[in-house]
Amino acid sequence: SSPGYRDARAWIDDYGFFYLTWEAVAARHEVVFLEFIDADESFTQHGVHYIFQRRGKGGLLFPFSLHRFIARQKPDVVVVHALLHPLQVLLLRRALGTTVRIVLQHHAEQPFHGWRALLQRMADRAINQYWFTAMGLANMWLQKRLIADARKVHEVMETTSVFGPVDRAEARVESGVQGERIYLWVGRLNDNKDPLLLVNAFLRFAQLQPTCRLYMIFGTDDLLPGVQNILRQHPDQAQCIQLIGKVPHHDLQHWYNSADFLVSCSHYEGSGVAVAEAMSCGCIPLFTDIPAFNYMTAKACGLSFTPGSEKELLKTLHKSVLLDMDRERGKTLAQFDRKLSAQAIAARIQDLLSP
Numbered sequence: 254s255s256p257g258y259r260d261a262r263a264w265i266d267d268y269g270f271f272y273l274t275w276e277a278v279a280a281r282h283e284v285v286f287l288e289f290i291d292a293d294e295s296f297t298q299h300g301v302h303y304i305f306q307r308r309g310k311g312g313l314l315f316p317f318s319l320h321r322f323i324a325r326q327k328p329d330v331v332v333v334h335a336l337l338h339p340l341q342v343l344l345l346r347r348a349l350g351t352t353v354r355i356v357l358q359h360h361a362e363q364p365f366h367g368w369r370a371l372l373q374r375m376a377d378r379a380i381n382q383y384w385f386t387a388m389g390l391a392n393m394w395l396q397k398r399l400i401a402d403a404r405k406v407h408e409v410m411e412t413t414s415v416f417g418p419v420d421r422a423e424a425r426v427e428s429g430v431q432g433e434r435i436y437l438w439v440g441r442l443n444d445n446k447d448p449l450l451l452v453n454a455f456l457r458f459a460q461l462q463p464t465c466r467l468y469m470i471f472g473t474d475d476l477l478p479g480v481q482n483i484l485r486q487h488p489d490q491a492q493c494i495q496l497i498g499k500v501p502h503h504d505l506q507h508w509y510n511s512a513d514f515l516v517s518c519s520h521y522e523g524s525g526v527a528v529a530e531a532m533s534c535g536c537i538p539l540f541t542d543i544p545a546f547n548y549m550t551a552k553a554c555g556l557s558f559t560p561g562s563e564k565e566l567l568k569t570l571h572k573s574v575l576l577d578m579d580r581e582r583g584k585t586l587a588q589f590d591r592k593l594s595a596q597a598i599a600a601r602i603q604d605l606l607s608p
Contacts, residue, residue, distance in 0.1 A: 258290035261305040265298070267502060269415035270526055276301050277599035285326055289313075316341055320348035330354045330606055336383070336394075337362050339369070339376035346379035354381040354606070359390060360411060361523025364399050373399045382605065384409035386524040389544030407605055408548060411524035413595045414533035416506040418586065424510035432466030434574060437512035437536065439505065439527040440519070442476040447518040447561065449476060452483050452494060454566040459493040462574060467494045467516075470508060474498075509534035514573055517541060520560045525549060532589040535582040539569055549593060554584040 258264045265272065275284050279300030287304045294305045313319070323331060323345070331349065333342060336357050346355060357380055365373055377399060383406045385391045391406045400406060425431075436455070440446045448469070455467045471477075477496075484491040500508065509515070515531035515538050522545040528538050529549065538555035540546040546557070556572055558565035591597060 255288060255290050256308075259292050261290065261292060261294040261296070261303065264288065264290055264305070265303075270412045270530065272301070272303075273413050273415060273595045274598045274602070277595040278602055280599070281603065285328070287323075313338075313341065315344070317344070317348075320345050324348050328353055330356060332356045332358055332384075334358050335360050335362055336373070339365075339372040342376045343372075343379055355379060356382045356384060356606075358384040358409065358411070359386070359523060361521070364394055364397050370397065370399060374401075377401055380405065382407055384605075386411050387544035387548035389547075390523065409601055409605070410529075410549070410593055410598045412526050412529055413593055413598055414530040414589070416509060416530050416533050418533075418535050419506065419510045421510055424507045427504075427507040428511040430466070430468060430508070430511040433464035434462070434466070434514070435512040436465065436467045436514045436516055436539075436570075436573075437508060437531070438467065438469040438471070438516055439508070439531070440471060440517065441473040442471045442480065443473065444476070445520050447520060449479055449483065450518045450561065450563055450566060451516055452480050454563045454570060455494060456483070456487045456490045457567055458570040459490040461571075463490075463493065465493060465574070468497055468508070468512070469494065470497045470500050470505070472499050505530060506534065509536045512536050513578060514539050514555075517546065518560070518566065519543065519546075522546065529589070529593050532585050532593060535586045537573075537576070537578075537581050537585050539566075539573060550588060551592065554581060554588045 255264055272286060275286055276299040278284055284301045285304065286301050289308050290305050291307060292305060293307055296303055331345065331353060333355065336359055342355065364370060383391065383400060385406060385408060388406060388408055391400065394400045395403055438448065438451060442448045459465060484494060509531045515528060515536045517525060517528055517538065517540045519541055522543060524545050528540060528546060532538060538550060540550065540555060540557055541560040542557045543560060556569045558569045
């Protein structure tokens with residue numbers, strides 16, 4: 254559900270990293286993609302039949318009419334996004350019967366507690382497969398017995414990227430980026446993303462590498478006052494960090510192609526849109542050692558560090574200047590194509606859903 258969108262094409266523009274995989278799946282299968290926005294619209298694009306609907310007055314608590322609509326499509330498989338709707342999944346199973354396979358795809362949500370957890374445990378009996386970006390993300394669900402059988406859990410990347418490599422010199426003209434080594438942050442300024450860790454480490458790094466630059470792009474600014482306060486305390490190195498703020502999504506391709514490295518300090522992620530987009534442009538990831546990022550990179554490109562460790566991040570920054578950049582970019586692009594591209598994810602889905 255995506256309230257606030259009154260134009261289906263605007264939704265398509267903003268969520269290309271998500272729907273592109275299903276357009277690749279549609280090369281071999283019939284795909285119907287249903288999404289709730291503040292408009293009613295339907296069209297076919299690249300083989301996918303998109304249906305956008307308004308939410309009914311009763312909402313989606315007891316979505317009987319929706320389930321009847323889904324049943325009329327005569328699906329072989331229904332993929333439900335998020336593990337947050339156990340009651341609705343039970344009702345969906347009742348509407349579809351026993352032969353249709355129901356798959357739930359994880360999008361960073363964490364298990365419920367109390368009676369909601371009981372509902373999730375009941376719904377597990379109605380679910381054929383779970384898709385997590387990494388098996389490690391399913392551990393808490395398995396430990397709580399909300400998923401009874403680990404064999405139902407499969408690794409499927411959550412999103413891909415609509416971007417790709419472009420001429421770096423031209424990209425830097427568009428972005429205005431300058432510096433010998435360019436580091437990029439793309440993400441919210443919140444505790445989970447941990448921007449203060451990066452700012453503190455980068456200021457120390459800049460003492461020995463004064464020609465390196467960090468550009469920070471962010472949509473929400475919860476910790477912006479904290480970032481600004483740190484920069485005020487280090488005026489000599491503060492010039493090495495540029496706070497950009499919000500950037501239109503389509504412009505990010507210039508930034509990813511301008512930068513040498515993307516830095517992500519997240520403590521928890523369901524996948525990592527910015528990391529995937531950066532890798533699709535050959536921007537080398539410097540990332541925390543968490544399940545989602547480890548799956549995405551397979552430790553075959555970039556450098557990792559322990560979440561929350563300024564000491565390890567600083568070491569990683571110093572290691573990054575010693576890398577063979579052309580070789581590392583090549584490894585990054587190859588890993589994206591192998592694991593994160595729409596074609597790679599679609600092939601994985603095809604394998605899982607084959608009879």
